Amino acid sequence: MRTDFVEKISLSQFFLMIVIFQLGTAIVIGLGQSAKQDAWISVGIATIYGVLLIFAYCFMLSLLPGKGFYELLKIAYGSLLSRILSYFYVLYFLYIAARVTRDFCELLTTAIYPKTPIEIISLSLALMCCYFLYQGIEVIGRSTEILFPYSAAFLILLVIFLFINRSFHSENLRPVLEFGWGPVFQAVFPSMLGFPFGEIVALTTVMVAVTRQDYLTKVGISAVAAAGTILMIFTMINVSVLGVDMIDRVEFPLLSTIRDISIAKFIERLDALVVFVMMLGIWLKVCVFLFAALKGMESITLIPYRNFVFPIGLLVSSISVFIAANFAEHIEEGLVAVPLYLHIPFQIGIPLVTTVILLIKVRRRKGEKKHEGLDNVVQSEN
């Protein structure tokens, strides 16, 4: 294994990683169904929150440049407490990775492969992600760069086809704010805070590898804003094609939306394109979550993370099967328990406290340095 050079990802790779990471599952599963035709407004509000969140994460990392998330924990909390926290973060990331894997398995088993055992799909996906992780974050970043254009082209193509097919019914989007702002905000809090925007917390482990740290915040914010805009557009498309009643009933709105396409009786059933878009997102999400977890294990045990890749990957694949008995249970967990007990503390709580502690420590250290500087000056004058 080569250890002689540092793995780096470029700004454009980082941008694309954030966009795909955000779109990932969200674009296929759909967001804010409870807000009915105003779902897109909820997504917009959630995007603003996402932008604030990534700004906060970038700010936290910029306090001590060159230090990773787990290193910051160590500096903020000391050896023992940081290890405990890191351990919990590892569990959290592994659990979310398993949830993401499960999302994908559910899509495939319900929509395309009704007879294939879920274990096979989750195992194959996990093995693929393990391979990428073994190759390193640089390879993941570059592969994102290679695969993104296809995903983007497919999405644009789908919109064009829907347009040609005259599937848009803008009356479905009206009346705007029929029930006032209440349902809109209800859709945002708390479920949309954690998913998809809050999950950026896993990317904090990747941010250290970005080459130009000075542009990190700018690129991060613009990427989240771009992803939010795309999500908003597709939420609008789903509602305008399917209508509010259908949206509530279907499991994967985008898949149902594109099944509406039938052009010249030749271009129809473009499921493969949606599955590709979904697969790209899922792949990146599982990779990034697993990477975050593995980096945590590296910081706890001080053993290079590549030693853990395959066992942990297999573990995630089996957890993804065990976490829920069926799809309904899986979704229920995701909507009720996870945001409150996992997302909010791990995405907002701990990083916030860490930032405050770091801020105090950094200020204090700067003060000390100033003093030292003064001492030096005094000495040299003598």
Add this chain to the structure above:
Amino acid sequence: MRDLTTWFKAKIRQKQIREERIYSYHSSTEGDKHIHSEVEINKQEIRSIFGNTADLHTIGIRVQGREGMLSYLSSTIDLQMVNQIFMEPLSDLDGTESEIDNDEELERYMQTSFSGKKYVMASTLNQLTWLILSGYVVVCLDGMTRAVALYCPQKSQRAIEEPTTQTVIKGPKEGFTESAEQSITLIRKRIKNPKLRFEPFQLGTETHTSIYLAYIEGIINPAILQEVRKRIQSIHTNAVFDSGMIEEFITDKTMTPFPLVFNTERPDTTAANLISGKAMIIVDGSPFVLSMPATLNDFFQISEDYYQPFMMATFIRFIRYIAFLIALIMPAAYVAIITYHHELLPTPLMISIMAQRESIPFPAVVEVLIMEFTFEILREAGIRMPRAVGMTVSVVGGLVIGQAAVEAGIISSIMVIIVALTAIASFVSPVYSFSMAARLLRFGLVILAASLGLYGVMLGLFFMVGHLNSLRSFGIPYLSPMAPFILEDQKDVILRLPVFSMKKRPTSNQPADVIKQPNAHSPTPPQKEGT
């Protein structure tokens, strides 16, 4: 785990030590023995070194009353040339007064009468042996402790012909031959630049093959050049017969179906590669010249792209990429759709395919594998068979793979179309070694498609992208300039913009001198009035 790796390392080290011992033995036994002043002893020594080989000649001569010996391998020298430039001046020597009594006088004599000719004064037997082997005629004289060797090489090489691979319609038709010297001539003819260098190396402990590292000083990145040099020097092999044999010694990774070193038979491609800051390796005895570092898009470009109008070149390049994808995933996609995703095809087409497959006894995957294997066998037979029986194979192959198999109800006719399209598409790749990758990966994808459908194909492609991204050729990422993305270089990757727009060299090779043609500009014909 760790114990095992240290054990392996120790084993490898032991092997290295053993090999080094063998090499040092080889080079030291005959060496360092000085030439004896008595000719007869030298003769016996040479005889004992070469044994009773038929092409060794040791002929006694007399020069100025002095006993002498002429020694050469008739297989490596040109006898006519020996007579012309060597024997005549030597026989003239008897009439002149100038005496040759010692080594200094001999050397002075050589300087005066053989000036302008390539000659060497040898003093050890080891040297002498090596000179005889590489086309020199050696003269030993009684009483002299140094021998004269004159270069009279036999020039047996085939004429320059059109290359058999990488052919073009419009462009130079010259190809390299097996002679390295001729290859160098062909390159030098194209690049008249004092900075073009050919560094000689010798490889093969038993064959002593000469290879040359070509590069342009000031354009190539010095770090890459140093790396290439280092890798050539660390080759420990006994024999080199083709550039392909050293390819495996110098690539960054051998566990990959993709070639990490580019090879070409064309002098113009070689020259273009040199100009863009690459290093080339010329091996004596091989018409294929290696080029490094190589990236994936090198294998989709051909020199003809630059000799054609840019729109056409771009279009053809695009076709090549598409053809590669077809060769890679066409059979797999067919298997996936027929086995799992009927709904993806329009209904009438699906019905027609199903009707054809009605009488076929095999599942789609077996059908595909049978046909692909048959095709691979035919292809290999087509290359290896003697030219005379070529017709037989093509007739039998055409019948077996086509008509008869369909009529016998073993395979469906749509399958024949798929295999044919795949086969044709796999020939589009301009570099042979790259189309092999698609050939090999195709089977893996077919099996994935049979077990997991289109998801399996996507899985395979994801794996492939990951693998490609993990590859590096002499430190350069294999997929650059696509990943990492370099906007500057996009003028000449999938697109081929007009030549005057490319003011810089491709930066993915990280050349030392980036600026290529700063003053290039588009043609400016006189404008019409009013524009």
